[in-house]
Amino acid sequence: MAITSNYTPTPAPMKQTLASAYLDFTTGSGLDWSQQYVPDLMEKEAEVFGPRTISGFLSQVGAEESMTADQVVWSEQSRLHLSYTVTTAGTGTTFTVTNDADGTAATTGTYSTGDHGIRPGDMVILADANATLKVFVVSVAADGTCTCTPYTQANFTSAGSPIADAAGVKAMVFGSEYAKGAVGRNSTNKARFKTYDNKPIIIKDKYDISGSDASQIGWVEVSGEEGQNGYLWYLKSSGDTRSRFTDYLEMAMMEGELASVTITATQTNATGTMTGTQGLFAALNARGNESTGITGVNAATDLAEFDAILAEFDKQGAIEENMMFLDRNTSLAIDDMLASMNSYGAGGTSYGVFNNSEDMALNLGFSGFRRGSYDFYKSDWKYLNDLATRGLINAMDTVNAIRGVVVPAGTSSVYDQQLGKNLKRPFLHVRYRSSQTDDRKFKSWVTGSVGATTSDLDAMEVHYLSERCLVTQGANNFMLLN
Secondary structure, three states: OOOOOOOOOOOOOOOOOOHHHOOOOOOOOOOOOOOOOOOOOOOEOOOOOOOOOOOOHHHHHEEEEEEOOOOEEEEEEOOOOOEEEEEEOOOOOEEEEEEEOOOOEOOOOOOOEOOEOOOOOEEEEEEOOOOEEEEEEEEEOOOOOEEEEEOOOOOOOOOOOOOOOOOOEEEEEEEEOOOOOOOOOOOOOOOOEEEEEEOOEEEEEEEEEEHHHHOOOOOOEEOOOOOOOEOOHHHHHHHHHHHHHHHHHHHHHHHOOEOOOOOEEEEOOEEEEOOEOOOHHHHHHHHOEEEOOOOOOOHHHHHHHHHHHHHHHHHOOOOOEEEEEEOHHHHHHHHHHHHHOOOOOOOOOOOOOOOOOOOOOOOOOOOEEEEOOEEEEEEEOHHHHOOOOHHHHHHHOOOOOOOEEEEEOOEEEEEEOOOOEEEEEEOEEEEEEEOOOOEOOOEEEEEEOOOOOOOOOOEEEEEEEEEEEEEEOOHHHOEEEO
């Protein structure tokens, strides 16, 4: 059989730009070797987004601990003093307790005996929007109804300090009074615990590449956050998958929601009900404090809003040191607020006040400040700024956008149900499943016949898995800026 060649290259005796000596890189050109020059390839991949990972928040403010159960349960101490929301019978002298000081409603709508701490002989302050009245508790019925006598008027609605016949009246016990020779208390108040729980979720990811592609040399030199450097494209993709999975571990702890509807998923080898997990934002929406954000148009507005945050902290644990993780706009608004406190801030820069001089670069940012008895340390949170993460959602839904989180520094004392004792832990910490057999904090393994030979699959599969949940203790000491 004859072999016919449709093109015979003609070597040039010298280095000359001849059509016969160069290849054509035009797609679909066939045997048209008319292009004279090889393209000038820039081998280094351009890193146009800077550091692309967003994890690191939990590593700064939290800790990680192992667990062996499908659920983590913890208890938090209740308030020391007795204060409630009550419903008064305005024309009489009775009231029923409906909520405790933290807003927890009674199961039956009113507290039964033992569910609230008001006892006969207590002195109680009642207050609504227009009046404050001090009363003496005469008796407490079996259903929890308190009968009392005002100290200064005949009943709640008498002239003097009339209390409305309505729900939402506040009550606070401030002491007790007994007659001479009277027998002491007939009941005791025992400590109440608030119990919370959360469930871990299983997070997975995977990367695969065929054996042929794994041995192919690429054109571009690549690099990445996980140290993937070189000319093999699969190293780049594998490292990016790991970086993305690491971010997912933190993002799931921030954004997770407990399922309130039934979600059934049919997945390979399993059909299960998705329970979800309570992330930080959901926990703060349910049990924490929220602010509309520090976005006023002038310093007075911003400072007034900050003072409102301080007033809320005074009602809670009053933890003095707090970390603020903010998006860019809120961070700049706080910088402007602090700068405007300087008398020369509006008309120019005053040298020396902020360690500035004429010969150095001007520093217009602040890393922390003190207001009242509270110290705040400010940091930008990349997760809220990045257009590929929360920054995208915030830009779309500006009404419900999350602008930052105020996190208390230090530790909290809680009762651990598994260990049976009080422990001190950071307010935020991650619980992951682990035992002597399997540690599911961050699992990674390789299968296939490329690299580690574990099967006859002509490919390399890199698997990632973690099972974890976030414990948000003392959510009343946090502030969600939204």
